[in-house]
Structures are given as structure tokens and as C-alpha cells.
Amino acid sequence: MSTDATAAAQQFYGRWADFYDLLSRVTPGLGRLRARAADALALAPGDAVVEMGCGTGANLPHLRERVGPEGRVVGVDFTRGMLDTARDRIERERPVTGRNGWRNVHLVRADATEIEFRDPPDAILATFVVGMLADPAAAVHRWADQLAPGGRLALLDAAQTTRWYGWPVNQAFRGLVVASSPTGTDGYEAAPWTVLDDRVASARAALRERASATTHGEYAAGVVRLTAGRVD
Numbered sequence: 001m002s003t004d005a006t007a008a009a010q011q012f013y014g015r016w017a018d019f020y021d022l023l024s025r026v027t028p029g030l031g032r033l034r035a036r037a038a039d040a041l042a043l044a045p046g047d048a049v050v051e052m053g054c055g056t057g058a059n060l061p062h063l064r065e066r067v068g069p070e071g072r073v074v075g076v077d078f079t080r081g082m083l084d085t086a087r088d089r090i091e092r093e094r095p096v097t098g099r100n101g102w103r104n105v106h107l108v109r110a111d112a113t114e115i116e117f118r119d120p121p122d123a124i125l126a127t128f129v130v131g132m133l134a135d136p137a138a139a140v141h142r143w144a145d146q147l148a149p150g151g152r153l154a155l156l157d158a159a160q161t162t163r164w165y166g167w168p169v170n171q172a173f174r175g176l177v178v179a180s181s182p183t184g185t186d187g188y189e190a191a192p193w194t195v196l197d198d199r200v201a202s203a204r205a206a207l208r209e210r211a212s213a214t215t216h217g218e219y220a221a222g223v224v225r226l227t228a229g230r231v232d
């Protein structure tokens, strides 16, 4: 990511963290999609899972539930405001789940395209993130390289639908893309929704290259895609 794009993303998400968190909690069906994404990682109790671009931590409960108290969850994001909200979520969960409930959920402020792990995780998740990366294929290859043998990688993203009835859906989606883009329509080499489509597709092509036993599902009129695979 260029320095300008990184700064714009951090500024945008830092400013809108609370609103983003509210949206991510009240959008119908989103919780179910997050649960599906976590399921696609085929996590077992005791596993270590990393979420790249974890934002306000909406996926953390799903991941924590699957790895249990003996597992480990690490959320990585480069925006301080998003991580602050994620940290509040972790704090809120502690009393509910008991003294050691969420001691195994950690947040790291870092660039997800550069971070390296000393202990290879069993699984990596990225939801609504690869569309923000200048070179999503390189990021996916890097994440695949970081995984333990047999590790799983899952990507959940939105892009324009290819369904026959998609025209009105895509008009609405384009508006949403511009509204949720850190730079609006500026700084893209093509329309932002086309750039997003290309990045989402390119991340999936890289995942298919690296993974065996890939699964792919489409939801919300074909706008949301969940692709996962095991990296041997």
C-alpha cells in the first residue's frame, strides 16, 4: 500500500470506528456471514487463529468460541481507532466468560501485508480487507506462507454481483463502495467498484493457486463471497 493510501485508510477508519462498529452489529445477516467465515476455517479447540484487518473485532467472538480457552486469537489492524473499539469489546467479554475468558485474545497494531509470526498460526481470516490492498494476491501468498502446514485461510468479501438480476443491486452497491472508500472516488485508476471487483477476484485466484480443498459460497444476492482453503 502506498503511504498516502495507508494514511487515508487509517484516518478514515479511525474517524468512523464507532459508526462502523454499529453498522457491523446491526446489519441484518452479517453476523451469520461472520459465523460462516469462522466455520470455513475448520477451527478446533486449542488452535491459533489470526484475523488480518480485524477492525472493531466483530469476528473475534466467533473465533474465540471455536478455539476455546486453550486456543489463541490474534487480531491485526493498522488503525488505532478500530483497535480501541476492538479492545473495548474484549474487555466487555471478560466478565461474561469468566476470569480467564478472553485472556487468549490479543490485538496487534501492524500492517497485515508485512507482519510475520514466530509461531505459525493454524488459520488466517480476512473479512472485507483484501479489497483495500494494492496487491491482494501478494498478501494472500504471504499469508499462506505464514501458515502452519495444513493451515486454513478464509476470505470474506463484497463485490459486484454477476447474477442476471444484478443491475439494480450493483447500482446500490456502487454507492456503498464510494461511501465506504477512504478516498471516495479519488486515487483509483478505474471506478472504485471495478478496482474492488478486481482485487477481490485476484485474492481468490491466489488462494486457489495455494490451497487445496477450496470451498466457495455466495450470499446476499451474490454480492458477498466466502472462499476458503487448506494450504499444504
Ligand SMILES: C[S@@+](CC[C@H](N)C(=O)[O-])C[C@H]1O[C@@H](n2cnc3c(N)ncnc32)[C@H](O)[C@@H]1O
Pocket: 001, 009, 010, 013, 024, 052, 053, 054, 055, 056, 057, 058, 059, 076, 077, 078, 079, 082, 110, 111, 112, 113, 126, 127, 128, 129, 132, 133
Ligand atoms: C472494511 S474494514 C473490515 C474490518 C473487519 N475485518 C470486519 O469484517 O468488520 C477494513 C479494516 O482493515 C484494516 N486494514 C486495511 N488494510 C490494512 C493493512 N494493510 N494492515 C492492517 N489493517 C488493514 C482497516 O484499518 C480496517 O479496520
